[in-house]
Amino acid sequence: MRRADRLFLLIHALRGRRQAITAQQLAQTLEVSLRTVYRDVADLQRSGVPIEGEAGVGYLLRKGADIPPLMFNPDELEALVVGSRFVRAFGGERLGRSATAALLKIEAVLPPELRDRSARTRIFAPELENRIEASGLIDVLYGAVQGRQLLKLTYRDGEARASEREIEPLCLSFWGGSWTLGAWCRLREDYRSFRPDRIVAHVVTGETFADSRERGLDGYLRSVGAQGLER
Incomplete structure (x- = not known):
């Protein structure tokens, strides 16, 4: 920090x-x-x-040194608290730390009644050590997406067949129970979705790629029927 x-x-x-x-x-x-x-x-x-x-x-x-509270209503605040809990549980270590810091900033300037409402929120997202989010892999994959860095993968499909892939990672999607990594696969010369829990080994090569119209994020979203996805 x-x-x-x-x-x-x-x-x-x-x-x-x-x-x-x-x-x-x-x-x-x-x-x-x-x-x-x-x-x-x-x-x-x-x-x-x-x-x-x-x-x-x-x-x-010192009294009088405070700033005016942020203007959240109780439902908006609860949404932020619950959202930060989900990010901490499922967003990987880096985003989890950022969610904690953001919530600290928000709660620090809330009036007491809203701060109490925040503490009473009863929707939880427990952080468990046996989930893939605790392994550090989601952070690595997201870093490669953000940095547009080529990845080399050893990947097993649904029938446990292994293959070596070079991919251009474009986005991560969370479906409530699992993640997918959207990418351009150089082996298949097409868009593919990879499940992080099926990645046997990975290497961030350091090689970067351009997010082009022909094989970039917009094309991937169209290929999976998600062109209306908010981003």
């Missing part, structure tokens, strides 16, 4: 609080060391941010 982002999150963790939050709690929330929290708080205080408190006691933003 960039230091500027960490300082921003630290300030938002302090906003709207009636009681001091300890350095230990801040360290756990931001996933940093106590030493980093102490250093960041001291730097913010020297910069003029009105943080009151001290190590061993806790920290608060």
Whole structure:
């Protein structure tokens, strides 16, 4: 996490609080060391941010230093909370961390009644270690999609037949119980959908490709009948 982002999150963790939050709690929330929290708080205080408190006691933003709350109604807030839980459970590690940070920013500026509503939301998406999202593979595949990087795969089809593929990854789709990786397959010279749980081995080659009209994302979406998909 960039230091500027960490300082921003630290300030938002302090906003709207009636009681001091300890350095230990801040360290756990931001996933940093106590030493980093102490250093960041001291730097913010020297910069003029009105943080009151001290190590061993806790920290608060001085009364009147808050910003106006975001204008969410209860249903909108619940949608954001539930959505962030699903992203944390199914979106891979990188997006999961980002969802947690985004929700922290939102909840930090909510009035108490909406913050309480957020805590009472009873729709959960448990994070389990035996799911593919916990393996790191979704992060790798999404990184290749974003970077337009050629992938080499050892892939098993539904009948357990293995093949070697070079693919240009175009998108990831989540269907509620499984993922598919949409790609242009250089072996088949056509669009194909690959299930990440059938990928035996993968290599990010470092070679990049262009997202062209002939074999890019729009063409893939048309091939699977999803040209109206929001993106």
